[in-house]
Amino acid sequence: DVKVTQSSRYLVKRTGEKVFxxxxxxxxxxxxxxxxxxxxxxxRLIYFSYDxxxxxxxxxxEGYSVSREKKERFSLILESAxxxxxxxxxxxxxxxxQGAYEQxxxxxxxxxxx
Amino acid sequence: xxxxxxxxxxxxxxxxDTVTLNCSYEVTNFRSLLWYKxxxxxxxFLFMLTSSGIEKKSGRLSSILDKKELFSILNITATxxxxxxIYLCAVEKSSGDKLTFGTGTRLAVRP
Numbered sequence: 001d002v003k004v005t006q007s008s009r010y011l012v013k014r015t016g017e018k019v020f021x022x023x024x025x026x027x028x029x030x031x032x033x034x035x036x037x038x039x040x041x042x043x044r045l046i047y048f049s050y051d052x053x054x055x056x057x058x059x060x061x062e063g064y065s066v067s068r069e070k071k072e073r074f075s076l077i078l079e080s081a082x083x084x085x086x087x088x089x090x091x092x093x094x095x096x097x098q099g100a101y102e103q104x105x106x107x108x109x110x111x112x113x114x
Numbered sequence: 115x116x117x118x119x120x121x122x123x124x125x126x127x128x129x130x131d132t133v134t135l136n137c138s139y140e141v142t143n144f145r146s147l148l149w150y151k152x153x154x155x156x157x158x159f160l161f162m163l164t165s166s167g168i169e170k171k172s173g174r175l176s177s178i179l180d181k182k183e184l185f186s187i188l189n190i191t192a193t194x195x196x197x198x199x200i201y202l203c204a205v206e207k208s209s210g211d212k213l214t215f216g217t218g219t220r221l222a223v224r225p
Contacts, residue, residue, distance in 0.1 A: 004156075031211050033212070035215075040123075040217060041217060042202070042215045042216055042217035042218055043157075043202065043204075043213075043215040044215075045212060045213075045214075048211075048212060050211070058212070090156070090157070094211060096211060100145050100146035100162060100164060100206055101211070102148055102159040102162055103148075103159075103213060104159070105150075105156040105157045105158075106156055107155040107156045108155050108156060
């Protein structure tokens with residue numbers, strides 16, 4: 001079974017703090033993704049990575065950065081957290097290839113910035 | 115701009131009812147359409163559809179894709195309280211592995 005884990009289920013941070021969200025997958029997937037999920041807006045892609053040290057901006061990258069030093073680990077960084085970054089953050093992974101593959105999701109991290 | 119629209123936004127039914135959830139899309143270079151179920155936490159995969167007119171079925175859930183009219187439906191028959199969840203539709207393009215998600219349909223099944 002594919003397993004995607006995220007470092008925290010719930011996190012409370014103060015405005016201006018630097019925040020790290022960690023994601024680890026155990027299926028040797030090339031692709032990893034970070035989304036945020038907000039009511040009425042669905043899942044929106046922040047960043048994704050298709051290989052170690054490679055990254056691409058998604059639809060809403062502003063205020064975020066990412067790091068992928070190892071294939072199994074993809075980190076999302078909020079350099080200076082703001083209240084509008086309060087959200088549910090979901091990590092996902094998938095294989096990379098010619099076919100169509102589903103993405104496997106982690107349990108999510110609910111971040112509150114006060 | 116790529117677009118995925120789900121309807122209705124929310125739905126309340128009673129156990130035993132049949133429901134139909136809709137997903138329409140506008141994307142260039144379509145590859146596949148995926149349905150996910152999200153309860154309290156991680157979305158879990160239900161179906162992937164790549165060809166028109168071929169129904170995918172899993173127990174009481176089924177789904178079909180119409181690539182000419184650019185939509186898909188997800189049917190749930192004989193609903194149970196355990197079907198209460200947000201149902202997400204997403205579209206993948208052939209130019210990459212990213213998914214574009216709709217806003218989801220929140221289904222509540224009352225006993």
